[in-house]
Amino acid sequence: MERVLIADDHPLVRDGLRTVISVAFDQADLFEASSVAEAVEIVDREGDFDLVLLDLNMPDARGFSGLTLLRERFPALPIVMVSAELDGHVVNAAISNGAAGFIPKSLKRSQIVAAIQSILAGNVYIPEDYGPPSIAAAEMDELRRRVATLTPQQRVVLKLVVAGKLNKQIAHELDVSMTTVKAHVSAILAKLNVYSRTQAVILANKIGFEAA
Structure with a gap:
């Protein structure tokens, strides 16, 4: 069941999205908010x-203050921007801010459903005709700065995540508990300003991350 x-x-708009989601995901548990504070x-x-x-x-x-607030409070929460405004700069800025x-x-309804399914699978959805945002030198520097805030142990964990290791495998390899690994992964996501392991891997690969 999706929440x-x-x-x-x-x-x-809420009614329209509720209808689309409830039809496509008949077991979905839906909630509504009319403001960022209510969200x-x-x-x-309610939790996760x-x-x-x-x-x-x-x-x-x-602007993106609502997204930023939610990302800071709930770093592992997948947040998708929905807007009538379709501009390349806005789309790229949303993704850069962790959407x-x-x-x-x-x-169309079918496209919204396909987008949600892709995001639930761990992908980042960008509308057609809007490719992945180009990374300017300043943004690359910012990505490297975020990575530089990781502790040595977090860098090791990120390297194993990039290598495709599951939490159980990481715990075994580092001889630590699953709880410790989950805490490291959550901290990594927060510091990198991403919501999923997939995004963390993409970011790490973009800057040629090495644990050492």
Whole structure:
């Protein structure tokens, strides 16, 4: 069962997304929020969610401040920006700020479902005609700065994650508990400002990460 939070200040948009998701995922457990503050309250109260669909323009947020707040509070939570605004700079900025994808409100129902399925599978969704954002020198420096904040043990764990090791395998190899590995992975995601192991691996590969 997927647990999905729809955060949008327009009831009609929430109703539309709720209908699309409930039809495509008939066992989905759906929640709704009309503001970023309400979204934070719901996640705090309800615990883990498989996905948060967050409107770009919320009444209590400016720009990507809502996304940033949720990413800081819940670093492992997949948050997808949903917007009527489809601009290359906005799409790239959303992904750069840690979004798990960008879904235009103009997409057909089948395309929205396909996008959600892709994100739930651990991928980052970007609309067609909007390829992966190019990485400028300044952004590369920022990515390296984030990696530099990792502790030596976190760097070792990230290297094993990049190598495709599961938490159980990492725990065995490092002779530590699963709880310790999970704590390291959560800290790595938070420091790299990504929501999933897949994104962490992509980022690490982009900068040619080495544990040493």
